[in-house]
Amino acid sequence: MEKTASFLFAGTSFNKKKYADEITRFKEKKETENEVDYLSSFERVNPGSEEVTVSKKKRKRKQAASEAVEGFNVFKSSKKALVISEENKTDEGEDNLSKEKKKINLKLEADSILRKQYNIHVSGNNVASPLKSFADLSSVYGCESYLLHNFSELGFKEPTPIQRQAIPVLLSGRECFACAPTGSGKTLAFVSPMLMKLKHASTEGVRAVILCPTRELAAQTTRECKKLAEGNKFYIKLLTKKLIRSTDLTKLRCDILISTPLRLSSAIKKRKLDLSRVEYLVLDESDKLFELGLIKQIDSVVKACSNPSIIRSLFSATLPDSVEELARTIMHDAVRVIIGRKNAASESVNQKLVFAGTEEGKLLALRQSFQERLNPPVLIFVQSKERAKELYEELKFDNIRVGVIHSDLSETQRENVVNDFRAGKTWVLIATDVIARGMDFKGVNCVINYDFPDSAAAYIHRIGRSGRAGRTGEAITFYTEDDVPFLRNIANVMAASGCEVPSWIMALRKLRWKKHRPKRESILTIPDVAEE
Numbered sequence: 001m002e003k004t005a006s007f008l009f010a011g012t013s014f015n016k017k018k019y020a021d022e023i024t025r026f027k028e029k030k031e032t033e034n035e036v037d038y039l040s041s042f043e044r045v046n047p048g049s050e051e052v053t054v055s056k057k058k059r060k061r062k063q064a065a066s067e068a069v070e071g072f073n074v075f076k077s078s079k080k081a082l083v084i085s086e087e088n089k090t091d092e093g094e095d096n097l098s099k100e101k102k103k104i105n106l107k108l109e110a111d112s113i114l115r116k117q118y119n120i121h122v123s124g125n126n127v128a129s130p131l132k133s134f135a136d137l138s139s140v141y142g143c144e145s146y147l148l149h150n151f152s153e154l155g156f157k158e159p160t161p162i163q164r165q166a167i168p169v170l171l172s173g174r175e176c177f178a179c180a181p182t183g184s185g186k187t188l189a190f191v192s193p194m195l196m197k198l199k200h201a202s203t204e205g206v207r208a209v210i211l212c213p214t215r216e217l218a219a220q221t222t223r224e225c226k227k228l229a230e231g232n233k234f235y236i237k238l239l240t241k242k243l244i245r246s247t248d249l250t251k252l253r254c255d256i257l258i259s260t261p262l263r264l265s266s267a268i269k270k271r272k273l274d275l276s277r278v279e280y281l282v283l284d285e286s287d288k289l290f291e292l293g294l295i296k297q298i299d300s301v302v303k304a305c306s307n308p309s310i311i312r313s314l315f316s317a318t319l320p321d322s323v324e325e326l327a328r329t330i331m332h333d334a335v336r337v338i339i340g341r342k343n344a345a346s347e348s349v350n351q352k353l354v355f356a357g358t359e360e361g362k363l364l365a366l367r368q369s370f371q372e373r374l375n376p377p378v379l380i381f382v383q384s385k386e387r388a389k390e391l392y393e394e395l396k397f398d399n400i401r402v403g404v405i406h407s408d409l410s411e412t413q414r415e416n417v418v419n420d421f422r423a424g425k426t427w428v429l430i431a432t433d434v435i436a437r438g439m440d441f442k443g444v445n446c447v448i449n450y451d452f453p454d455s456a457a458a459y460i461h462r463i464g465r466s467g468r469a470g471r472t473g474e475a476i477t478f479y480t481e482d483d484v485p486f487l488r489n490i491a492n493v494m495a496a497s498g499c500e501v502p503s504w505i506m507a508l509r510k511l512r513w514k515k516h517r518p519k520r521e522s523i524l525t526i527p528d529v530a531e532e
């Protein structure tokens, strides 16, 4: 009420000279007026109770009150008095307004200090305050205790910077573009507000969708979601082939559905999966999802999620301007949250470039480094499934526990390979970019880019498998003569995250980088296997 009044009365003008007498009279009474309100309302609620309960002090107040009421009647009958009353309200209104302004300014100042402290950059109007701690979730947003309990069970004491800002943005009902380094807890940042908003399980069909570019990441996100939802019986489902075959999707009981775009768009088309009630749509690794190969499927999912009050959000460690522009065409009044610098590598990874000369040189360098120091778990990235198979053939007899993952393996085989690596059964995992994004292997000590990555974004995601959740890691990138023209782009990423780069590389010409996948010589040194 006060707030409204203060806005209503702001700006009323009054001739103070002309009504000086009235002002004096008014000011004398001002102090008692608040008490009038108090007592008259007391009497309204308790008629006749005054004799029994009103103390001496209150009687005194009552006396003052009656005077004020009389005064009020007098003012009521006079036109002048009305203006004076307005003047009083104006003063009060201005007071309230400036108090309100002060409060807002203090809040904005505190928000800005917190954002600076955690390197949070936001753009958009009226962006919600960042979280000071997880406790804000219950004090400000009424978070249920199960979620806070789960955070503490998982060992999460403080929110990470992206969680501090993206969670309140989503809870305040705003759409969001979020860009934060690899391994900085983006999954929890989009899952927690979803769980809080959905509150409890429902039978009303799919209410939230999370899209991930690969099956492995979708499976991992499902697991994380279930861990965070523990204690609240949500229906959280991964859209698998088996689920599609065995269930009538028109009757799917599901609060949160996690899928790859291909699987989901085909379920919409062929199995009549209804997404019209979806309230939350998250595009994880959004820049990957907006790449040419997937855009059609994304489009069909976005269209199927036809609820006009849907909240969409995009999360990634790399968010090119082109993707933002494209996404803005479908988003409403979105807030942009960037942690640190946009499109930057994690600062907890120590990055090195190694000149290996030729393909043969790479294999030699790899073997030598393993002989000198093998500190598992180690991830090795190559540029194609063929090369992944070749490198595996070379290393499998080297007395190293090595595994390989690529898109030619079946779903179960891929799952087993990932599980073996997670469990420490394999020390070295050879992979294509299929697991470069989002996969959260605990404590990967070193990432080796055996083949030079095909883009700066691919580089950032690959090396981001190491140095996660506050740990440190190492990344080694081999390059040959073929890769030299593309060195500068990687060097820029390295320099921006504080790593040393030779000056001759920084002096190279900057190239507009389309996918760099040169034809490379075979890795195999064993001709028999090559011919198999």
Ligand SMILES: Nc1ncnc2c1ncn2[C@@H]1O[C@H](COP(=O)(O)OP(=O)(O)OP(=O)(O)O)[C@@H](O)[C@H]1O
Pocket (backbone or CB within 6 Å): 155, 156, 157, 158, 159, 160, 163, 180, 181, 182, 183, 184, 185, 186, 187, 188, 316, 317, 437, 438, 439, 440, 464, 468, 469
């Ligand atoms: N508040 C927190 N405190 C400590 N650890 C956390 C916190 N939130 C998440 N984590 C842990 O941090 C790790 C990385 O989280 P997550 O996989 O969500 O990162 P990400 O930002 O999505 O990375 P990427 O860009 O590679 O997908 C996970 O092991 C997760 O359990």
